Amino acid sequence: MSMTDLDLAITLANEAGEILLQKWADRGRLSITRKRAGDFASEADFEAERHLKTRLSRLRPEDGWLGEETGAGPVSARRWIVDPLDGTTNFLRGIPHWAVSIALETEAGLCVGVVHDPVKQETFAAGPGPSATLNDAPLVLPEPASLEAALFGTGIPFGGMPHIDEHASDIARLMPLCAGVRRMGAAALDLAYVAAGRLDGFWERRLQPWDIAAGLVLLRQAGARVEGWKPGETPEEYGNVIAAPGAIFGSFAGVLRRADRDVSA
Missing domain, CATH: 3.30.540.10 (Fructose-1,6-Bisphosphatase, subunit A, domain 1)
Structure with a gap:
């Protein structure tokens, strides 16, 4: 069989x-x-x-x-x-x-x-x-009480990657509003950890399909909300990921997307 x-x-x-x-x-x-x-x-x-x-x-x-x-x-x-x-x-x-x-x-x-x-x-x-x-x-996805109590994961660009400044700006906006940010060096595990409730959310730009494909299935099946950098986009389209439980997704994504709003204002 x-x-x-x-x-x-x-x-x-x-x-x-x-x-x-x-x-x-x-x-x-x-x-x-x-x-x-x-x-x-x-x-x-x-x-x-x-x-x-x-x-x-x-x-x-x-x-x-x-x-x-x-x-x-x-x-x-x-x-x-x-x-x-x-x-x-x-x-x-x-x-x-x-x-x-x-x-x-x-x-x-x-x-x-x-x-x-x-x-x-x-x-x-x-x-x-x-x-x-x-x-x-x-896996049972917990719902954090608030953004202030949430612990997030991310991946920090390295070497000569062109979006280091963007990511530094993300961290600067988010850190004062949450319980902390972790950069552990393995995006697949970071996404799995969100699905398991060990992290309350994850974001990163310009990832490759092999970095995120398995993790996206885990997140969606666990009940997390997953989007690309803009509302309605999926991570599969551009490699940009914002993921969190529904209770805090709006406030989490709002902080991260604020830079785009500020630039267009």
Whole structure:
């Protein structure tokens, strides 16, 4: 009997996680490629992605592919979107906060998302059903009492990325109004943490599909509100994400979007 797409994604994420744990134990000897300032890939990234691509080509031969390290395959009605190692810099530095991210996109949109943290042995998963889970237990999205009590996650641009000033402005506006902001270095886990209630919201600009695809499924199935930078936009359109429980989404997004209103005023 064949596995469901969700079960397959969970199985493959665990397999890739085992590969990465072996590399993690010997990370000081890994070969490293510098993509640009502050952005790296290692042989661990490539080996995990090769494993995932090979397995999916055998088990779902008609499906398409988009991987961070190997790019896009032929166009298909179904496409797997994979980040084999989200949080490579953390991985290489010995910081135990990184994950495997696998999502499935069909013509109807993103429908399966798995974020697997091998170090902590936590698997966040969501499929076509009505809920998201953590290690098979349903996630219940809490509703923060107020913006002032909320803890947010984000990703800070690095190297020569052009939107550093924009992000500094976001933080300057938000910090006085909330309980704090965390930058933990793995967007897939940040989104999963919002779905699990560990963070009360997340925002970041100009992310790639493999950074966010699985996390978006988790967030939506957990009941979070997710939009792009402008109302009505989706993160899939431009890679910009604002996500939070409905109770604080309006005030959270309002603070972040204020810069656009100020510029147009």
